[in-house]
Amino acid sequence: MWGALKFCVAAALILALAWWVAGLPGEVNIEAGRYHIVTSTALAVVALAVLAVILALLLRGLGGLRRAPRRLAAWRRGRRLRAGDLALQRGLVAVAAGDANGARTEAARAGALLGDEPLVDWLSAEAARLSGDAAARAGFERLTRNPDVRFLGFQGLAREALREGRLDEAARHARAAEAAYPRGGWARNERLEVAVKQEDYAAALALAKEPRARTALAVAAAAQARMPGRALALAREAVKAEPASPVALAALAKAQRGAGKERAARRTLLKGWKRAPHPWLAELWLAPVTDPLARAQAAQKLAAANPGHVESELLLAGTALAARLPGEARRHAEAALRAGNADGRAAAILAQLEGKPPPPFAPAWRCEACHTPEAAWHCLCPACGKIGTLRPNNAGLAPAEG
Numbered sequence: 001m002w003g004a005l006k007f008c009v010a011a012a013l014i015l016a017l018a019w020w021v022a023g024l025p026g027e028v029n030i031e032a033g034r035y036h037i038v039t040s041t042a043l044a045v046v047a048l049a050v051l052a053v054i055l056a057l058l059l060r061g062l063g064g065l066r067r068a069p070r071r072l073a074a075w076r077r078g079r080r081l082r083a084g085d086l087a088l089q090r091g092l093v094a095v096a097a098g099d100a101n102g103a104r105t106e107a108a109r110a111g112a113l114l115g116d117e118p119l120v121d122w123l124s125a126e127a128a129r130l131s132g133d134a135a136a137r138a139g140f141e142r143l144t145r146n147p148d149v150r151f152l153g154f155q156g157l158a159r160e161a162l163r164e165g166r167l168d169e170a171a172r173h174a175r176a177a178e179a180a181y182p183r184g185g186w187a188r189n190e191r192l193e194v195a196v197k198q199e200d201y202a203a204a205l206a207l208a209k210e211p212r213a214r215t216a217l218a219v220a221a222a223a224q225a226r227m228p229g230r231a232l233a234l235a236r237e238a239v240k241a242e243p244a245s246p247v248a249l250a251a252l253a254k255a256q257r258g259a260g261k262e263r264a265a266r267r268t269l270l271k272g273w274k275r276a277p278h279p280w281l282a283e284l285w286l287a288p289v290t291d292p293l294a295r296a297q298a299a300q301k302l303a304a305a306n307p308g309h310v311e312s313e314l315l316l317a318g319t320a321l322a323a324r325l326p327g328e329a330r331r332h333a334e335a336a337l338r339a340g341n342a343d344g345r346a347a348a349i350l351a352q353l354e355g356k357p358p359p360p361f362a363p364a365w366r367c368e369a370c371h372t373p374e375a376a377w378h379c380l381c382p383a384c385g386k387i388g389t390l391r392p393n394n395a396g397l398a399p400a401e402g
């Protein structure tokens with residue numbers, strides 16, 4: 001509507017102007033040397049207007065020509081930047097895929113196109129790291145001098161040091177990386193990994209957040225602690241992280257006994273037997289008693305904390321067998337079988353009573369991450385390396401360990 005109106009107004013104005021020019025009276029005489037031009041005023045006005053338009057177009061063309069080299073250079077720069085960005089992207093993918101050759105090619109291309117950019121330096125260093133080239137170290141060191149990408153430099157140095165087994169250096173670089181970028185979780189995990197490799201479980205505990213990892217690290221640190229008070233504090237940390245973990249409860253009872261708190265240790269074991277009966281707890285409960293008959297009586301007291309549980313029946317059967325009470329041993333071993341014991345322990349007691357060779361035991365532990373069975377407890381799974389993933393193998397518990 002408005003467009004049509006504007007068109008009508010413009011057409012009317014042009015028509016009026018043309019009418020006015022056509023109606024201009026008189027003529028124009030131009031003399032230039034031998035030439036003498038005589039024309040009407042209207043034609044002269046039109047010729048002047050056409051000349052002005054041609055002049056304006058000419059000037060515009062000249063300006064464009066003058067700016068052409070600058071525009072060409074800008075276009076070329078843009079094309080180079082785009083090609084450089086593409087090389088960087090391809091290099092990132094090659095690094096992520098672990099393709100050393102591809103990463104090196106793209107790093108060289110990006111370097112030629114973009115020059116000394118921090119990301120190009122990082123890509124070159126990562127490519128060198130993937131190829132096992134010593135230049136990687138120098139590249140990462142150069143990155144640590146740039147405040148914007150310092151983290152990437154220290155991260156690369158920490159990884160290199162960890163890979164080559166220089167654990168102190170790896171820990172130092174991981175700390176520097178954390179200082180360069182405190183909000184991220186990578187440096188913390190790296191420091192945790194280094195501390196576990198150094199078997200510095202107390203330092204690892206300070207860095208771990210996950211409850212099962214904290215339990216396992218606290219138990220391992222308590223076993224390392226030289227002072228009884230320190231061991232007790234660490235064992236309490238373990239129980240705090242996982243109150244129903246037999247590993248943590250056994251560590252606490254052991255630490256309490258080590259610190260001369262025998263009554264507290266016995267309370268912990270009784271409480272532990274109620275929450276999570278486990279051969280480790282029974283072993284600690286019976287440790288101060290040597291006489292077989294007295295051990296069978298002590299076992300009854302512990303089993304009374306969780307009557308009818310498969311572990312209680314196995315404990316009673318085992319101690320009765322040692323005390324030469326075959327009737328009691330058979331009754332409890334059969335009760336354990338009825339309660340679902342399938343790992344061979346109840347069957348072994350019955351076999352011994354009948355003078356037969358015992359069946360093989362199932363491994364006592366199993367990793368809940370990779371499901372690998374293990375005969376002994378470890379702070380981290382020997383198969384997958386995860387911390388605190390070994391759990392009692394409920395399908396089969398082997399005889400107690402110390």
Ligand SMILES: [Zn+2]
Nearest residue numbers: 367370381384
């Ligand atoms: Zn595992």
